Each structure stands twice: as C-alpha cells, then as structure tokens.
Amino acid sequence: MQEPTVIVVAGPTAVGKTAFAIALAKYFKTEIISADSRQCYREMKIGVARPSENELAEVPHHFIASHSVTEDLNAGSFERYALDIAAKLFEKQQVIVLVGGTGLYIQAFCEGIDPMPEVPxxxxxxxxxxxxxxxxxxxxxxxxxxxxxxxxxxxxxxxxxxxxxxxxxxxxxxxxxxxRTKKKQQRPFRVIRTGLDLPKEQLHERIHQRVDQMMADGQLEEVRSLLSYREHNALQTVGYRELFDCIDGKLTPEQAVEKIKTNTRHYAKRQLTWFRKDTAFEWFLPELTNVHKVAALIER
CATH class of the missing domain: 1.10.20.140 (Histone, subunit A)
Incomplete structure (x- = not known):
C-alpha cells in the first residue's frame, strides 16, 4: 500500500497556488488543507484572496472561513487543527494537498513547532x-x-x-x-515539498492586477465592515492596515492602493526567502501542465 503522503504547494502571494492545488487535488481525488493564516477568517474574504465559491465547490477545503477574527490563532493552533484533519482524511485516502503561503504554518504541520508561552x-x-x-x-x-x-x-x-x-x-x-529548540517532530506520513514561482516582473504584475481587482470587488467596503474588529491580530495585515489608514484620513485611496501594492511585493519577497531556505522544496512554474510533474514526485 502507498505510504500516506502530503504534497505541499507553497509559494508567494498571487503566484497561482489555488488553481494549481485544486488541479492537483482533483488529479488524486483528494482534499485540500489550507495553510494560509488569513483565509481561515470568515469575516475576511476579498482582501485575503479567499478561493471563490466555485473553486471551493470543485474540491473540499479545510481551514477556509473556519474561524472568526476574534479568535487568536497561531502556528501552534494550526498545527493541532491540520494534524487532526489529516488523520481523518488519511482514513479514506492516501494523498492530501496542503497549500498556502504562510511558511511558519507549513513548518509547524510538517515538522512541529516549539510551544510558546501564553501571552496575556x-x-x-x-x-x-x-x-x-x-x-x-x-x-x-x-x-x-x-x-x-x-x-x-x-x-x-x-x-x-x-x-x-x-x-x-x-x-x-x-x-x-x-x-526555540528546533527539534523536528516525526510525522506518520511522508511530506513532498513543492514551490511555485514566477519571474519577478511577472509576479509583480500579478500582484498589481490582484490589488486592483480587490478594490474593484469592494475591498474598501469590506474593511469598513471590520472597523469594530481592527484591534484584533487578524487585521494587522497587508490590505487592511493601509485601508484603515485611508478611512482615518491618513492616506488617500490612491495612496492606500499604492502602499498595498508595495507592501504585498515586500511580503512576497519575504515568503520566497523563507521557502528557499528549505532545500527540500522543488520549484515549478504555476502552469497547470506541471501538475503531472508534481504528481510524479510521489513515485520516487
């Protein structure tokens, strides 16, 4: 029998992880666990590029709109949540897809994370x-x-x-x-780490297009609806902080959009720096034709 396997699909924001992971999950007739530290919040949709209703209907997803912004989530709570879901999924299938850009969450799931003290x-x-x-x-x-x-x-x-x-x-x-002890935990499954990337200019263009589309889709209105939650940790993130400043009159709408684009580019760079430190990752362009190449890794 095939060893239980998790295929990780990581990479920077806007690179195309969602479409790629859905295609991979459909190939294996399996389900997806999201490793995104913001798409898990019900109240945040547009600004976190949550998968569309059509995309969510194609493949079952976990850790998407599963919690409230009032809940204090971290890598440790994600580790417990995702391992529990994985154990249940492995009862009926041998392959799971884990997709996201939150490096610490992916690390916590794959090899554990040091317990941190409670903070009042x-x-x-x-x-x-x-x-x-x-x-x-x-x-x-x-x-x-x-x-x-x-x-x-x-x-x-x-x-x-x-x-x-x-x-x-x-x-x-x-x-x-x-x-931090950096002691890796042994998992009862195999992990295959894959990353998606694009040339910098192309990735930046995708980021800019996504931000413009978010604004057209009503991101400012979404942020207004979250004003009463703005002090929560979930809202201390790109695409929300800048628009809170806009609402406060500190930035014009045009300045806020430019700042979101700049901060998102910086975030994407940090994501790539994190993932490239792990030499276990194999890198691919986010073309759906590469799904078969990723799937083939499981045979090695």
Missing part, C-alpha cells in the same frame, strides 16, 4: 497599539535594544514576527529565542 491579552494589545501608533521603526528599535540576540536572526521587515517576539519578551522577560 493586555500585553498583546499593548504591542499592537504601539505598532499602530508608532509604526515599524518603533518595533525594530524596541527589539534591537531589548532583544539583540533575536534581532540578529529576525525577519526585520516582518511586523507580525516582530510583534510576536516583543509580546513574548514583554510577557515573560525572556527572548523568544529561549523557547
């Missing part, structure tokens, strides 16, 4: 408020001064990672580095 909500909100009012430079200076060991290895342009490290530091008085 008041501490978390204090860090979020500091970032919202003082910006990324404040976050960077705080960590550079208070946690130089972490700062040396940090994703220094990634506000989510920096806020998480500052939360842990403020809550415990200890660096987040002290909680």
């Amino acid at each position: 909500e008041a501490v978390r909100q204090d860090v979020i408020e500091g970032y919202q009012t003082k910006g990324l430079i404040w976050l960077q200076k705080e960590l550079q001064h208070k946690d130089p060991v972490f700062w040396e290895v940090a994703e220094q342009q990634n506000p989510q990672r920096l806020m998480r490290a500052l939360e842990v530091l403020n809550a415990t008085g200890r660096s987040i580095m002290e909680f």
